[in-house]
Amino acid sequence: MTDDVLKSFSKILSTKVSADIIKECCLIIHNYAIGPSLHAEKLVSLGAFDNLCNILINSNDSSVKQEATNSLTTVVSGSTAGNLQEMLKRDLVLKALCAALDLTYPEVLAHALLALENLLSVEEIAQYNPYATEWHVVGGLEKLEGLMQHENLVVSERARKIMDTYFYVPAKEEYQLKDKALDSPKN
Numbered sequence: 001m002t003d004d005v006l007k008s009f010s011k012i013l014s015t016k017v018s019a020d021i022i023k024e025c026c027l028i029i030h031n032y033a034i035g036p037s038l039h040a041e042k043l044v045s046l047g048a049f050d051n052l053c054n055i056l057i058n059s060n061d062s063s064v065k066q067e068a069t070n071s072l073t074t075v076v077s078g079s080t081a082g083n084l085q086e087m088l089k090r091d092l093v094l095k096a097l098c099a100a101l102d103l104t105y106p107e108v109l110a111h112a113l114l115a116l117e118n119l120l121s122v123e124e125i126a127q128y129n130p131y132a133t134e135w136h137v138v139g140g141l142e143k144l145e146g147l148m149q150h151e152n153l154v155v156s157e158r159a160r161k162i163m164d165t166y167f168y169v170p171a172k173e174e175y176q177l178k179d180k181a182l183d184s185p186k187n
């Protein structure tokens with residue numbers, strides 16, 4: 001697919017068109033993102049990724065949000081660590097994934113949680129993960145706590161894994177940001 005065609009799909013995502021057209025564009029972007037990581041990189045650089053994020057944040061149509069979530073999570077899953085860092089710098093992706101966690105479809109929720117885990121793992125080796133902090137700021141921590149009680153086992157286990165990896169439970173039984181410096185042995 002040429003850059004001009006991708007730009008056209010990206011532009012459609014940012015205009016006021018019917019939900020069916022947006023869903024079709026999301027499906028095409030999803031199918032393109034399944035390819036090599038270069039495809040995900042192109043989708044980010046040409047603006048399609050940002051437009052998918054904006055759809056998730058601003059749309060009131062759950063079927064459109066579902067298709068946008070599928071596309072966004074496929075782009076994230078197919079990305080290199082460098083591309084994931086670029087996505088995180090754009091300040092939209094965590095807000096978009098937080099919005100995706102409002103959907104009710106277990107498969108979509110599981111994919112959104114996997115994308116979140118991939119993004120948070122970018123800074124896993126750091127003492128302090130600024131993206132975990134940002135996730136907390138956008139309201140994601142509360143949504144993850146709720147999903148830990150989800151009836152779908154895949155969703156609840158994935159939410160718990162993220163909470164246990166990037167957040168911890170102190171004595172007062174509340175999840176807070178995990179500071180890896182607290183976990184390191186003292187010399």
